[in-house]
Amino acid sequence: MKIDTLVFDLGGVLIDWNPQYLYNKIIPDEQERRWFLSTICTPDWNEEQDAGRSLQEATELLVAKYPDHEAAIRAYYGRWKEMLGGPIHETVEIFRELKNQGQIKLYALTNWSAETFPVALELYDFLHWFDGRLVSGEEKVRKPFPEIYKLLIERFDIDPHHAIYVDDNIRNVLPARELGFIGIHFRTPALFREELKKLGVLS
Numbered sequence: 001m002k003i004d005t006l007v008f009d010l011g012g013v014l015i016d017w018n019p020q021y022l023y024n025k026i027i028p029d030e031q032e033r034r035w036f037l038s039t040i041c042t043p044d045w046n047e048e049q050d051a052g053r054s055l056q057e058a059t060e061l062l063v064a065k066y067p068d069h070e071a072a073i074r075a076y077y078g079r080w081k082e083m084l085g086g087p088i089h090e091t092v093e094i095f096r097e098l099k100n101q102g103q104i105k106l107y108a109l110t111n112w113s114a115e116t117f118p119v120a121l122e123l124y125d126f127l128h129w130f131d132g133r134l135v136s137g138e139e140k141v142r143k144p145f146p147e148i149y150k151l152l153i154e155r156f157d158i159d160p161h162h163a164i165y166v167d168d169n170i171r172n173v174l175p176a177r178e179l180g181f182i183g184i185h186f187r188t189p190a191l192f193r194e195e196l197k198k199l200g201v202l203s
Contacts, residue, residue, distance in 0.1 A: 003104060003182070003201055005163035007152065008130075010110040012168030013186045014092055015124065016085030019046075019076070026072055040066050041076045050111040052140035080116055084123070090189030092126050097202060099129050104201065108133040109152050109165070111142045111172075132156045143172040149179050164199065166192065 011017040019037055027033040040062060049058050055077045062073045098106060108130045112120070114137030121127050134152050136142035141151070153160060160180035167173050168186040177183035184195050196202040 001162065003162055003164060003199060005105045005107065005156075005158050006098065006201065007107045007109050007158075007163060007165045007176075007181070008095070009165075009167035009169070009172065009186070010108055010112065010120075010127075012088075013166060013192075014088055014095065014126065015120065016088050017083055018085060019083050021085055022075065022079055022082040023072070025082070026075055036069065036072060040069055041073060046076075047111065047142060049113040049115075050136045051142040052114065052137055055113065055115050077116070081119060081123075084120070087124060087126065088189065091186075091192065094189060094193055094196070094202070095126060095129065105131045105156070105158075107131055107152065107156055107158070108135075109143070109148070110134070111136045113137040143167075143169075144175045146175050146179070149175055149181075153179070164196075164201070 008014060019041065023033050023037060027036055045058065045062070049055060059074060059077060063070045066073065095106070098104060106129065108127070110133070112135050114135060117135050117137065127133070132155065134148065134155065136148060139148060139151060141148045143149075152158065160176070163181050164184060165173065165176035165181040166184040166186050167176075170185045173183040173185050182199065184192065186192055193202060
């Protein structure tokens, strides 16, 4: 089978993003910090912004509900850049090799707020290497809902039976597999490279 397309997730695959980087500074106590990020500024809450809710609406919603934690809540997007740990260099190098080979199309499918994604575009040149990008916050639909994968296929004329999708969250890999993609659950750049070699995409 000839593979002609590879679709990258971004956070956790090409970019190191983690709210802990910011909240280690704001809430030094580990137990308190864990409680805050699992009870107030939760992953589910953040994903609503990935699906198109505005940062202001999301913030004010939590401030009204947890006024005693206003400063920490407002920091989530007010100091959002401090959650970025930088590129995952080994994966960026794989991306570079694939781009230089010029044998396959390269796309990005990311759960990301439309308001914060432009910040990443300014910081990371490699985000401009893609043949196309689909950002959930701009489309108002996010992974793992099948609609966003179907939109990716339609917009970029992808045949999923000749395409790879890679994501660090297995939850987001499964719908891609159901649509015919070769789904790779990203764990480390080294393992990712080995899987691409086995598939004949990298030498």
